Amino acid sequence: MTAYLAFTKMVFTLRWGIMATGGIANSFASDLLLEPSARGTEDVQHIIAAVASSSSESKALEFAQKLGVETSAKAYGSYEQLVRDEAVDIIYIATPQSRHYTDVLLALGAGKHVLCEKPFTINAAQATHLTEVAKSKGLFLMEAAWTRFFPHTRQILKTLHEEKQIGRIRGGALLDLGYYPLLWADLILSDHPDNGKAAPKVTAAVSLTPKGVDEFTGITLTYEKLGAVAYLTTSLSAKTQTPYSVHIQGDKGTLMISGTPPNPRGYTLQVDGQDPIEQTATRAGNNLIWQADACARAIRDGQRGCPESPLENTLAIVKIMDEVRRQGKFVFPSPLEDTQR
Ligand SMILES: NC(=O)C1=CN([C@@H]2O[C@H](COP(=O)(O)OP(=O)(O)OC[C@H]3O[C@@H](n4cnc5c(N)ncnc54)[C@H](OP(=O)(O)O)[C@@H]3O)[C@@H](O)[C@H]2O)C=CC1
Numbered sequence: 138m139t140a141y142l143a144f145t146k147m148v149f150t151l152r153w154g155i156m157a158t159g160g161i162a163n164s165f166a167s168d169l170l171l172e173p174s175a176r177g178t179e180d181v182q183h184i185i186a187a188v189a190s191s192s193s194e195s196k197a198l199e200f201a202q203k204l205g206v207e208t209s210a211k212a213y214g215s216y217e218q219l220v221r222d223e224a225v226d227i228i229y230i231a232t233p234q235s236r237h238y239t240d241v242l243l244a245l246g247a248g249k250h251v252l253c254e255k256p257f258t259i260n261a262a263q264a265t266h267l268t269e270v271a272k273s274k275g276l277f278l279m280e281a282a283w284t285r286f287f288p289h290t291r292q293i294l295k296t297l298h299e300e301k302q303i304g305r306i307r308g309g310a311l312l313d314l315g316y317y318p319l320l321w322a323d324l325i326l327s328d329h330p331d332n333g334k335a336a337p338k339v340t341a342a343v344s345l346t347p348k349g350v351d352e353f354t355g356i357t358l359t360y361e362k363l364g365a366v367a368y369l370t371t372s373l374s375a376k377t378q379t380p381y382s383v384h385i386q387g388d389k390g391t392l393m394i395s396g397t398p399p400n401p402r403g404y405t406l407q408v409d410g411q412d413p414i415e416q417t418a419t420r421a422g423n424n425l426i427w428q429a430d431a432c433a434r435a436i437r438d439g440q441r442g443c444p445e446s447p448l449e450n451t452l453a454i455v456k457i458m459d460e461v462r463r464q465g466k467f468v469f470p471s472p473l474e475d476t477q478r
């Protein structure tokens with residue numbers, strides 16, 4: 138007798154609530170509507186169950202309609218209504234950074250999983266508190282560090298950390314948009330298998346405008362265990378001048394990332410004595426979707442975060458930012474730094 142077994146592929150659906158209707162909310166929500174199979178994703182899918190605007194219900198409705206979101210999706214005129222919606226599994230928080238702490242607290246307080254835009258919070262005390270609240274409630278919580286999830290980012294880490302194609306990493310220089318150089322230093326050096334997650338020594342200089350805005354920042358991170366140093370710069374007004382924005386120097390070669398640090402175009406691997414290898418980045422929509430797929434898989438599997446973007450690493454970056462601000466005498470107005478413990 139022959140037994141025929143039919144396997145039905147189970148596809149997990151994650152139901153999103155979009156908090157805010159600004160620029161990145163629009164780009165992320167548009168990616169949620171992409172056909173998963175076009176990027177090779179077969180096991181998870183996404184629906185936008187609701188959108189909320191703090192300004193008005195009509196703004197939320199207009200946002201959803203322009204994107205072509207299902208008409209069954211709810212449009213709310215307040216974030217409080219959004220987090221109470223039982224048809225929503227996870228809230229994507231796309232408000233300005235100064236609001237992230239209170240908005241994440243609101244969503245976790247209503248029992249929702251959370252994906253929160255970068256930078257996660259404006260200080261380490263707030264990040265620590267949010268981590269504790271999510272843990273105590275058994276909820277998924279992650280910073281939307283999108284760059285960590287790109288297929289080519291994972292390939293770069295394999296090249297450097299597993300295959301060690303450029304040998305021992307001696308240093309690097311990263312440019313532009315404060316948070317992202319820190320993200321690359323975190324990925325490449327803090328997470329290097331020989332570093333053991335040791336925090337780097339931070340030396341920073343911040344140049345403030347007369348109005349107290351941080352116009353130029355230079356940071357040196359020293360990783361004593363690795364014998365490696367990362368030089369990071371970021372500027373509000375200067376443009377990145379080279380085709381490569383991240384240079385990683387090893388004792389057997391270099392890996393250079395082209396395009397911008399948030400969303401690279403690709404990279405060039407130059408192992409000494411060999412021809413350079415050019416890799417072009419894999420793309421899907423605005424490239425914000427890879428992190429959403431990872432959220433869906435983690436929530437489907439009952440996990441409370443994703444290995445690509447652990448809260449431990451998010452907190453380490455916020456702590457470095459705190460130290461940079463301390464050395465640069467750069468202070469936010471007091472209510473923004475508070476926690477509600
Ligand atoms: N991953 C990435 O590539 C990017 C990430 N970001 C991050 O996303 C977050 C949002 O940035 P972005 O979308 O560019 O910002 P926008 O200014 O375009 O949008 C922010 C939205 O937040 C809501 N909001 C609530 N309270 C306020 C307030 N007091 N002032 C202004 N807006 C408010 C508004 O929506 P409403 O009126 O509907 O409530 C507004 O449209 C930031 O943390 C930023 O760092 C930004 C760009 C790219």
Ligand SMILES: O=C1OC[C@@H](O)[C@H](O)[C@H]1O
Binds near residue numbers: 314399
């Ligand atoms: O996070 C970001 O990444 C992309 C940039 O264009 C944007 O200004 C920044 O906020």
